[in-house]
Amino acid sequence: MTAVSFERIKPHLPWMTLLALVLIVGVADSNFLRPVNLVSMAADIVPLFIMALGMTFAIYIGGIDLSAQSIANMTTVIATLTLPTFGIGAAVICLLAGLVMGAVSGYVTTKLLVPSFISTLAIGGVAYSAAQYLSGQRALFMDASMRDANFGWMTRVTAGIPHELFIGAALVIATWFLQSRTTFGRALKAVGAGEPAAVASGLNVTRIKILAFAVSAGLAAIAGLLFSVKLSGGSPTLANGFLLPAIVAVLVGGTPLTGGVGGVVNTLIGTLIVAVIRSSMLYFEVDATKQQMVFGLILIAAIALTIDRTKLRVVK
Secondary structure, eight states: OOHHHHHHHGGGHHHHHHHHHHHHHHHHOGGGGSHHHHHHHHHHTHHHHHHHHHHHHHHHTTOOOTTHHHHHHHHHHHHHHHHHHHTTHHHHHHHHHHHHHHHHHHHHHHHSOOOHHHHHHHHHHHHHHHHHHHHTSSOEEOOHHHHHHHHGGGSOEETTEEHHHHHHHHHHHHHHHHHHSSHHHHHHHHHHHOHHHHHHTTOOHHHHHHHHHHHHHHHHHHHHHHHHHHHTEEOTTTTTTOHHHHHHHHHHTTOOTTOSSOOHHHHHHHHHHHHHHHHHHHHTTOOHHHHHHHHHHHHHHHHHHHOOGGGOSOOO
16 A cells, blocks of 8 residues: 555544444444444443543644543542532532643643643642542542432433433534634644644644643543542542543544644544444453553554654654
8 A cells, every 4th residue: 555545545544443343343243233232332431532532632732631540530539529518519629620730731831841741640640649638548439319419410311322422422512613613723723733833823822732731631520520420439540541542542533642633523433443442352352451451552553553754853
């Protein structure tokens, strides 16, 4: 395959990959293609999807957010602790906590000139410590009646459709509108496509990047809240194991680490690819201890295939 023909196929690789995986797993086990199974699989990965949706904004500008998992963990603890006092207001507290942590990551990256993989990793450490301190280093449990009264609508089912899918659909529509129909979204693309040019054109790149990291962490907080409601509790480690699949979902969806290309719709396809891969590992009886290894190999392949080499002079 020549370089030219591959470049033509490259934008279509995500949905082609998804279709091929569905067919492979469907042939291996016809139960996989049952509508009930597909709906259940899609509902299960909504928290991962929301985390990946936020991660998209950080990667879209050419950065990375390694704090998402820790912020989701911290949010599960905050939601569990604040629910008895604030009721549904606990959701606002969780969201604010995520937005603030993300804004701090953005500030450290843009003002202190610390690379985003370091700044977000450090903020993730702060979030993890905060979760340990607030929880007393133990698992917390939600009062079931309070949870159902305030957040039970999140996990109910209407006409056979779990409400998690409605939440995921609402968020993908909102973030698509933000990315594609607002000045902020166009500025994100400009920063990702070429930051020096964005600066030269007069964009306030610092503010745009801080907002992008805030959105990323805010969505991680929403994912954490959903984790907390689904599992009826909170813990500093409740969302562990989701960071790598979230990054994989963004990259295999076609949003490269160099930024400026792809977006939230690509992440939707990428998350479905991750969901099918996770299911296929169960169908093909891949040991749970080896699943992170599979995601690691997929991550390497996704970066190698999607990265825009015209923006890179050297790789260290």
